[in-house]
Amino acid sequence: MLDAGIDVYTTLNVQHVASRSDTVRQISGVSVHETVPDSVLDLADEIALVDLTPEQLRLRLAEGKSLPRRKSGLGGENFFRESNLTALREMALRLVAEHVDRDLPRHHVRGKIVGRGRVAIGCSSR
Numbered sequence: 001m002l003d004a005g006i007d008v009y010t011t012l013n014v015q016h017v018a019s020r021s022d023t024v025r026q027i028s029g030v031s032v033h034e035t036v037p038d039s040v041l042d043l044a045d046e047i048a049l050v051d052l053t054p055e056q057l058r059l060r061l062a063e064g065k066s067l068p069r070r071k072s073g074l075g076g077e078n079f080f081r082e083s084n085l086t087a088l089r090e091m092a093l094r095l096v097a098e099h100v101d102r103d104l105p106r107h108h109v110r111g112k113i114v115g116r117g118r119v120a121i122g123c124s125s126r
Contacts, residue, residue, distance in 0.1 A: 002043065011050070012036060014092040027087045030079045041099065049096045054085035 001008050015024045018035040025031050041047065052060070060066040061080060078084070 012041075014088055014095055017041065017095065020091060020095070023091065024088070028079045028081075028084045041095075044099075047096055047099050049092060051089065051092070054082045054089065057085055058082070 014020060015028075015032045016035050017038060019038045021032055021035055057066065058080060
């Protein structure tokens with residue numbers, strides 16, 4: 001579709017990024033087999049992070065809003081624990097930050113960014 005000039009918009013959970021699969025398995029004990037190569041992310045013109053707290057996600061799951069109830073039960077007891085969701089959330093933030101760092105020099109060269117600084121933000125679920 002991209003080769004045909006068609007814009008593609010999609011969503012992706014961080015646990016489905018191929019380079020993160022080993023870490024996801026270590027965190028959650030669940031092997032995710034449906035992964036997307038990182039090269040697909042590298043092709044993206046823009047990556048946006050849609051973020052929920054672990055509590056908000058667990059509530060949406062319980063209400064059947066994020067996954068059908070029958071699917072959320074697959075590994076749900078282990079995978080959707082608050083500690084796992086917090087770790088996956090951090091992983092998603094890092095992934096997006098890596099892509100921002102990758103794209104900044106390109107924008108800097110084009111004159112779109114005058115100066116370059118770094119901002120660090122600490123978050124806690126406590």
